[in-house]
Amino acid sequence: MSSIPLVLLVDDKPDNLDLLVNYLAECGLELKVATDGEQGLELAAEYVPDLILLDVMMPGLNGYEVCDRLRNMPTTRHCPVIFMSALNDTDSKVRGFDAGAVDFISKPFQRPEVLARIQAHLTISQQKQQLRLKNQQLVQLNKELQEQVNKRQQVEHALQLADERLSALSRQEAEHWGIDAFVGDSRVVVELLEEVRNLQQAPDTNVLVLGESGTGKELVSRAIHFGSKRKLSAFVAVNCSAIPAELADAEFFGHVKGAYTGATSDRSGYFVQADGGTLFLDEIGDMPIHLQAKLLRVLEDGIVTPVGGRQSRRVNVRIVAATNADISDKIRKQAFRQDLYFRLAGYQIQLPPLRERLSDIPLLVDHFLTSLGRQMGKDYPTLTPQALQALQQYHYPGNVRELKNLIEYALIASRGRPIGAHHLRFVDLSAEQSAVDLPYHEPAKPHSNTESAETLLMNYANNTGRIDNTTAQALLRVDHGRASYLLKKLYKDGKLQKQGQRRWAFYIPA
Numbered sequence: 430m431s432s433i434p435l436v437l438l439v440d441d442k443p444d445n446l447d448l449l450v451n452y453l454a455e456c457g458l459e460l461k462v463a464t465d466g467e468q469g470l471e472l473a474a475e476y477v478p479d480l481i482l483l484d485v486m487m488p489g490l491n492g493y494e495v496c497d498r499l500r501n502m503p504t505t506r507h508c509p510v511i512f513m514s515a516l517n518d519t520d521s522k523v524r525g526f527d528a529g530a531v532d533f534i535s536k537p538f539q540r541p542e543v544l545a546r547i548q549a550h551l552t553i554s555q556q557k558q559q560l561r562l563k564n565q566q567l568v569q570l571n572k573e574l575q576e577q578v579n580k581r582q583q584v585e586h587a588l589q590l591a592d593e594r595l596s597a598l599s600r601q602e603a604e605h606w607g608i609d610a611f612v613g614d615s616r617v618v619v620e621l622l623e624e625v626r627n628l629q630q631a632p633d634t635n636v637l638v639l640g641e642s643g644t645g646k647e648l649v650s651r652a653i654h655f656g657s658k659r660k661l662s663a664f665v666a667v668n669c670s671a672i673p674a675e676l677a678d679a680e681f682f683g684h685v686k687g688a689y690t691g692a693t694s695d696r697s698g699y700f701v702q703a704d705g706g707t708l709f710l711d712e713i714g715d716m717p718i719h720l721q722a723k724l725l726r727v728l729e730d731g732i733v734t735p736v737g738g739r740q741s742r743r744v745n746v747r748i749v750a751a752t753n754a755d756i757s758d759k760i761r762k763q764a765f766r767q768d769l770y771f772r773l774a775g776y777q778i779q780l781p782p783l784r785e786r787l788s789d790i791p792l793l794v795d796h797f798l799t800s801l802g803r804q805m806g807k808d809y810p811t812l813t814p815q816a817l818q819a820l821q822q823y824h825y826p827g828n829v830r831e832l833k834n835l836i837e838y839a840l841i842a843s844r845g846r847p848i849g850a851h852h853l854r855f856v857d858l859s860a861e862q863s864a865v866d867l868p869y870h871e872p873a874k875p876h877s878n879t880e881s882a883e884t885l886l887m888n889y890a891n892n893t894g895r896i897d898n899t900t901a902q903a904l905l906r907v908d909h910g911r912a913s914y915l916l917k918k919l920y921k922d923g924k925l926q927k928q929g930q931r932r933w934a935f936y937i938p939a
């Protein structure tokens with residue numbers, strides 16, 4: 430409503446119009462007059478008045494019809510209409526209200542009544558208009574809110590989907606790495622799996638996993654993590670022997686931007702990455718001694734500080750460490766800190782070598798035939814009884830990893846036929862298996878450095894107690910002559926002892 434309210438007077442009697450104009454002249458109103466219904470409608474459409482005084486009985490369109498049409502025009506729909514009539518009966522009033530009038534003024538006019546009714550309805554109309562405006566604002570606000578709610582619901586839905594996908598992934602991972610992934614039903618394995626289950630229920634206990642290479646130390650460590658409540662956070666696997674000493678601090682504790690040349694941004698280290706989860710330290714026996722001291726400090730106070738940074742951060746990490754080294758020997762030789770050992774070995778697990786649980790071979794063979802066969806697109810690979818017997822008689826210096834590799838090779842070599850003993854490529858031949866028809870392999874990368882070749886052979890002999898020419902050839906990828914030369918040299922140096930005169934098998938001197 431403009432500051433001066435506009436009132437439209439519609440009456441076919443000029444006297445009435447004059448009288449009304451006269452009454453309203455000094456009331457601060459703007460007036461428009463129409464002398465019939467048609468003109469009244471035109472002026473109403475053109476000026477959109479704040480109030481209309483409408484005569485009922487007019488030639489042409491009567492007041493009821495005019496009012497009815499006003500209600501149907503979008504611009505005048507809310508404009509209050511007061512009927513003016515000499516008829517004072519209830520019927521005509523009801524009819525008027527039905528047509529959409531807000532009030533009645535009786536003729537002959539009484540000035541105070543006319544003024545009072547006009548004022549009252551202008552005020553009501555003004556308030557109604559304000560209410561309508563507020564309502565529109567509220568509707569608009571409500572729309573915006575609804576849009577926000579919709580957007581939020583979409584985001585929440587997307588988040589929920591992502592969450593479901595993530596937990597499906599972590600479920601898959603947990604299933605993949607769960608305790609069931611560790612195959613075996615020998616007594617020693619059953620006891621071992623019981624220990625793993627107990628450790629899953631003690632998610633804050635650090636664990637030291639000991640065992641020869643290939644016995645499943647990483648598999649067990651993953652099962653400990655993925656079966657515990659820590660599974661929703663990361664399992665970070667680190668091979669301690671593969672980290673260059675100069676990078677070790679940054680790798681473990683992270684670094685800030687500019688800490689050294691090449692540090693172009695902040696980077697979190699293994700401890701922060703594993704926060705809430707598990708840090709798997711493989712080959713812990715090979716961890717440099719200076720790093721052992723720093724690791725011990727983090728294990729004691731749970732606080733890490735990135736290289737070049739001042740801001741420390743508290744982390745909650747379970748350590749599962751593994752080694753195939755003789756850790757007591759390393760402690761004796763002061764190559765491993767005893768205090769760190771006590772921190773890591775909150776609980777200690779010893780994995781048995783495969784040769785001490787040969788009864789697990791059929792299950793393991795079946796497991797690898799199925800899983801590797803599936804990967805290679807071979808549906809039901811089979812094995813001859815002779816091949817299984819050969820597998821059960823071997824002593825597996827490389828443990829389960831070696832068995833897995835044997836089966837993988839045999840699956841390829843057998844080309845879809847049942848796997849026979851001659852498809853098994855044993856690296857370390859025992860007397861019974863020397864008759865096995867071995868396929869020939871081109872040496873991949875011959876081992877030319879004599880010193881490191883000797884170390885490799887001695888490591889093997891120390892681990893297994895024996896070594897022969899065929900094994901040496903396979904280990905170093907060299908020919909028979911070179912293997913003989915190296916074994917004889919170790920023999921002459923007194924590092925190996927010969928067995929019998931004819932067979933070139935050597936033992937560690939008693």
Ligand SMILES: Nc1ncnc2c1ncn2[C@@H]1O[C@H](COP(=O)(O)OP(=O)(O)OP(=O)(O)O)[C@@H](O)[C@H]1O
Nearest residue numbers: 610611612641642643644645646647648753829830
């Ligand atoms: N009991 C088992 N059941 C099924 N697979 C096994 C088992 N033990 C070991 N494996 C498989 O053998 C391979 C070697 O296992 P893993 O890496 O856990 O051994 P490891 O003791 O950690 O070896 P390393 O000391 O050389 O790191 C992996 O492919 C693993 O899946």
